Amino acid sequence: MHTKRTLNMTEGTIWKELVAFALPLLLGNLFQQFYNTVDGVVVGNFVGPYALGAVTSVTSAINTLIGFFVGLSTGASVVISQKFGAGDIPAMRRAIHTSISVAVVFSIALAIIGVLVAPLMLGWMKTPAEIYPDALVYLRIYFAGIMGLMVYNMGSGVLRAVGDSQRPLYFLIFSTGLNIALDLLFVVVFEMGVAGVAYATILSQFISDILIIGLLLRTKECYRITLKEMRIDREMLGRIFSIGIPAGLQQAITAFSNMFVQSYVNVFGASSTSGWGTYSRLDSFVNLPLQTMGLSITTFVGQNTGAGKPERIKKGINVSLGISIGVTVAVCALLWVFAPQAISLFSSDAGVIKYGTLFIRLNTPFCFLCSWNVIHAGALRGMGNAKTPMLIMLGSFVVFRQIYLFVISRLTDSVELVSLGYPAGWLVCSILMYVYFKHSKWQSRIPVRDEQ
Numbered sequence: 141m142h143t144k145r146t147l148n149m150t151e152g153t154i155w156k157e158l159v160a161f162a163l164p165l166l167l168g169n170l171f172q173q174f175y176n177t178v179d180g181v182v183v184g185n186f187v188g189p190y191a192l193g194a195v196t197s198v199t200s201a202i203n204t205l206i207g208f209f210v211g212l213s214t215g216a217s218v219v220i221s222q223k224f225g226a227g228d229i230p231a232m233r234r235a236i237h238t239s240i241s242v243a244v245v246f247s248i249a250l251a252i253i254g255v256l257v258a259p260l261m262l263g264w265m266k267t268p269a270e271i272y273p274d275a276l277v278y279l280r281i282y283f284a285g286i287m288g289l290m291v292y293n294m295g296s297g298v299l300r301a302v303g304d305s306q307r308p309l310y311f312l313i314f315s316t317g318l319n320i321a322l323d324l325l326f327v328v329v330f331e332m333g334v335a336g337v338a339y340a341t342i343l344s345q346f347i348s349d350i351l352i353i354g355l356l357l358r359t360k361e362c363y364r365i366t367l368k369e370m371r372i373d374r375e376m377l378g379r380i381f382s383i384g385i386p387a388g389l390q391q392a393i394t395a396f397s398n399m400f401v402q403s404y405v406n407v408f409g410a411s412s413t414s415g416w417g418t419y420s421r422l423d424s425f426v427n428l429p430l431q432t433m434g435l436s437i438t439t440f441v442g443q444n445t446g447a448g449k450p451e452r453i454k455k456g457i458n459v460s461l462g463i464s465i466g467v468t469v470a471v472c473a474l475l476w477v478f479a480p481q482a483i484s485l486f487s488s489d490a491g492v493i494k495y496g497t498l499f500i501r502l503n504t505p506f507c508f509l510c511s512w513n514v515i516h517a518g519a520l521r522g523m524g525n526a527k528t529p530m531l532i533m534l535g536s537f538v539v540f541r542q543i544y545l546f547v548i549s550r551l552t553d554s555v556e557l558v559s560l561g562y563p564a565g566w567l568v569c570s571i572l573m574y575v576y577f578k579h580s581k582w583q584s585r586i587p588v589r590d591e592q
Contacts, residue, residue, distance in 0.1 A: 149303060149440045150225055150447040155459045158436050161305050162463075166432040168296070168309040170425070171316040177421050178316075179337040182323045184486040189414055191334050192487050194274035196417025197406075200398035201261040201279060205254050207391030209246055209290055211526075213239070213297040214435075215384020218442045218521055219376065220301035220363075225446030229362050231376070236298050237369045238376040240291070240356075247290035254283025266403040268410045274334040281335060285342025288349040295352035300439055302363055311351040319344035383526040390530035393538055404545050404558045408495075412555060415495025418486045422500065423507075426475055429467040430510055433460050434518035441522025450583040457519050464511040472504040499559050506563030512570035516577040523586065528576060536569030 149157050184192035216239035223232035258279040267275055296308035319340055326336030356365045405416040437460045444453045475482060483496035513536075517529035541561050548557045 149443045150449060150452070154440075154452070154456050155463070158433070158440060158456065158459060158463070161303060161439065162432050162436040163305075164309045165300065165305040165435060166429060168305065168312045169428050169432055171309070171312040177425075178320050178323055179341060180418065180421055180486050182327050183334060183337055184418075184492075185488075186327050187333050189487050189489040189492055190270050190410065191274055192492070193268070193271045193410055193414035193417060194334055195278055195337065196421055196486075197265065197267060197271060197402060197413050198262075198275050198279050198282075199417065199420050200395050200402050201258070201265065202282060203395035204261070204392055204399060205250055205283070206286065206289065207395040208388035209243075209250060210293060211386070211388025211391045212242070212246070212380070212384035213294045214387045214438065214521060215380045215382070215526065216242075216294065217297040217301045218383050218438060218524065218526075219379045220298060221439050221442030221522070222446040222524070224302050225443035232362070233369065234373040235376045235380065236363055237365060237371060238373045239294050239298065239380065240353075240365060241370055241372045242377070242380070243291045243294035244287070247287040250290065251283055251286050254286060255280050258283065261399065264403065265399050266406045268406060268413055270410055271413065278334045278338045281338035282342065285346065288342060288345030288347075292345060292349040292352055295349070295356055298356065298363055299352075300435065301442070302361075303439070303443075307355060308352060311348045311355075314351070315344045315348035318347060383521060383524055386526040386530040387521060390526075390533045393534055396538075400542060401545065401558075401561060404549055404561075405555065408555050409491075411489065411491030412495045414487065414489070414492045415483070415497075416499055416559075418483055418492060418496045419499035419503070421486070422475060422482055422496075423503070426468070426471050426504065426507055427510070429471060430464050430507075430514050433464045433467075434514040436460065436518075437515055438518040438522040441519045445523050445586055448586060450586040453519070453523075453586070454583070457515060460515045460518075461511055464515055465508050468508045468511060472507045476501055476504045495555075498556070502556060502559045503562050506566060509563065509566040509570050513566070513573040516573045520577070520582070523582060525582075528580075529573070532572045532576065533569055536572060537565045540568050541565040 180196050219235045322340035323337050326332045406413050440456045479497040479500040483493045545561045
């Protein structure tokens with residue numbers, strides 16, 4: 141069952157397996173981040189600061205709708221990895237075909253909803269008038285072509301569940317290169333502006349979608365998909381939903397809450413909007429190692445839960461925490477030092493550089509705090525418990541953060557204190573997640589099968 145294309149994480153040296161799995165996944169996530177980042181760099185340098193603000197300011201709006209689906213794909217990956225670890229191939233195949241079928245249905249619904257509610261989202265964020273028209277164009281084109289991203293993410297989730305994080309990386313490298321070429325073609329040559337980078341993004345995402353689905357159709361491995369098996373299995377759908385819906389709601393509602401964070405920043409003007417949006421893009425890169433390790437520990441715990449190895453799970457969590465904290469501190473230190481240069485890649489506007497640098501240097505010293513909540517949440521999801529991480533993260537990132545911003549905005553007009561709402565939420569979430577995990581007695585709920 142375990143071939144060179146899969147990775148059995150229930151045996152062997154833990155840190156080596158986590159690193160071997162995480163490195164291709166990290167590079168893949170890195171290239172996926174290039175999609176929107178390249179959009180910002182191209183419009184910021186070839187169109188102007190308002191176009192940059194339009195593209196970068198809609199990140200939280202996009203994440204609000206796709207966050208739910210990303211959580212759902214996490215649920216699918218957990219179910220598939222558990223069945224793979226337990227050696228139950230028939231059940232694993234039902235889960236895979238259900239996952240891909242759901243991805244197609246949900247992406248169609250998401251495209252329709254996204255196009256219709258785009259004006260409402262921009263209104264909620266108090267988008268400045270000079271940015272609004274371009275932001276609406278970008279948002280609607282992006283959502284109209286969302287199927288490429290959705291189906292690709294579910295297909296790559298299938299491969300991750302069986303330990304293959306390499307081939308999704310190869311497809312992303314190719315499609316990211318294509319995205320850069322199309323961005324330059326549409327914006328510089330055809331002068332299509334913000335619409336050009338939006339079309340370049342969705343076309344590139346469709347290419348990566350075609351590549352990964354083509355692989356799943358052609359492979360001879362146990363996770364191959366066939367058209368005749370493509371249906372939604374009610375039992376597997378229930379299992380996927382039990383994990384995926386809480387994870388999806390947590391991501392979607394947190395992203396929705398971030399739209400209101402953006403609204404607090406937007407009142408300081410277009411330069412603040414562009415600076416915050418650019419910081420957010422760079423922050424996505426800073427968090428990649430941490431988020432990658434979170435996905436890795438979810439697969440690791442999923443396989444070892446299926447194999448019945450709680451002690452190995454405990455060791456894996458500790459190793460993941462050590463790696464996450466060390467790498468996050470190193471990356472944040474570099475970004476803190478070179479903050480002005482990093483912002484200037486997107487724009488030469490003095491106001492954008494000023495605000496972007498300010499936001500980076502205020503928030504990056506606290507990024508390591510996220511290690512505890514990301515790793516423990518990933519581990520809980522791998523065991524099949526997605527509800528607790530959802531409740532803790534919503535309480536920290538939505539309820540606490542909104543209360544903080546509401547109070548701060550009425551006590552002072554300091555953009556610095558508004559910005560610190562992010563790390564305040566990180567700290568609260570990590571404390572709550574660690575305390576819960578330590579006292580949850582999770583080991584007693586995993587039936588021990590083989591501790592060799």
